[in-house]
Amino acid sequence: MNGIDPKLTAGPASLQRSGGGPLWRQLVEDLRRRLDSDAFSDGFPGEMALVDEYGLSRQTVRHALKVLRDEGRVVASRGRPPRQAAPAELAQRLGTLYSLHESVRSLGLDQRSVVHTLDVRADGVYAHRLGLEESTPLVYLERLRFAGDEPLAIDQVWLPHDLAAPLLEADFSTTALYERYSTLCGVTVTGGAERIQAVIPTPHERRLLKAEADTAALVIRRLGTAKGRSVEFRRTLVRGDRFELHSDFAGQDGYHLDLLRSPHPKQCR
Amino acid sequence: MNGIDPKLTAGPASLQRSGGGPLWRQLVEDLRRRLDSDAFSDGFPGEMALVDEYGLSRQTVRHALKVLRDEGRVVASRGRPPRQAAPAELAQRLGTLYSLHESVRSLGLDQRSVVHTLDVRADGVYAHRLGLEESTPLVYLERLRFAGDEPLAIDQVWLPHDLAAPLLEADFSTTALYERYSTLCGVTVTGGAERIQAVIPTPHERRLLKAEADTAALVIRRLGTAKGRSVEFRRTLVRGDRFELHSDFAGQDGYHLDLLRSPHPKQCR
DNA sequence: ACTAATTTGTTCGTATGTATG
């Protein structure tokens, strides 16, 4: 019937009434595909528009939209005439690193950063981690992040130069990389993965962090993606004596990185 | 009308058609209460049974059941004559510590443990963490856990003696605390919280773990709850050179503790 | 092994009340 590959069109795909799984799930996947391919840049369709477009009931459309809202990809509020797409809905709960930022902010502390390096370079290792050729130029940003007066983390970020070139002129002393990546380059990190390890900082790192000799640290490595492409590799070294992860698993909250309440627990049985 | 306090009965409470919030939420709370008070031990009622029992529509009942399914307290599938309750659905995705167990098992490694201590003691600090009087007797279990030949973690557990007394006769060399806590004591851990920190092991701990001098470690402290009561405090010290946390945040997978692929990454920029 | 009954999963239609722009 439809000769065009639905994966390559911005319009709606035809849904299978049977055998293709629940209709609402098919709708979710199709809308995700269209969101990723930058359809809806002129406004997300309303519920009734989707009902007409796909030939589904309102309840089914609503079920699909609820999934997208829960994912944070669509925002909605009562009475808004069209629906509002949220592909530029700045970093919501993007894993642990974002919760670090929120944790520090919620304590009323400054989010200062000192930029150590901001340049363009070729680095085969990190280009490879971003899924790029080894000679691909990368924007490299290295900062020392503070919470109030004390240094808390060393942050190293590698970004593809073809996307991140405008950032070379930006000021990162207030730690708003994602905001600038989005507004200056049109790249909004919406997914990815993090790996967290316990390590002992090198003497150099320890000096930068002003940490005691017997202090461990958390290394967080993040690969951030946008629209299916890897757009960020980040390595953050967080002082282990000031931060910890915690999680409730009665609900399904996931993990958050928070400031410790006690100043220096060290072993702290 | 109903002279008996509904909080103390195993039967259904009467729901308020207005003023008591959404009917489905009242249903959820009432079913949670009944699950906690060990009703349904002879089988969870089906959808239609609940429709009759509470006088609601099937959709409203299903809405409530969906919440309970998402919580993991109820499982369901098509065609199964009654519904199946899952209050004894042994440790499903109980946070990071369980994923450690799964990670080691999925690599085909033995889960041996060497029990260092298993006794009854009073410890004000840990009794307090369990929400008990400081003089309350606790069952204390300390094990060294292995994955294959190498030691991976030191595990210390404190349990209320009035619940865990039968465990004093059990064998914990195969690391199945939760299974035995459930079958021998009728206590099934269903919720709780974890805190994770990076630390440097003490020399004693380092010797037990056979770790190098420049190895950091993760401390995981877990407070486990069952039916609203704290039933477990656990401190697990995991070798930082063998384990790491990782997480995808495109979906909402949460964090998992996994064995590292590389044998000794140490700093591993 | 087959059929029929049961039960859940999914979707539709419909309706009321509420909140927002």
Next chain:
DNA sequence: ACATACATACGAACAAATTAG
């Protein structure tokens, strides 16, 4: 006031899977 959208709730129908006989 009005349109739009959300939340809730009910009823009905069919599909899919399981169990009972």
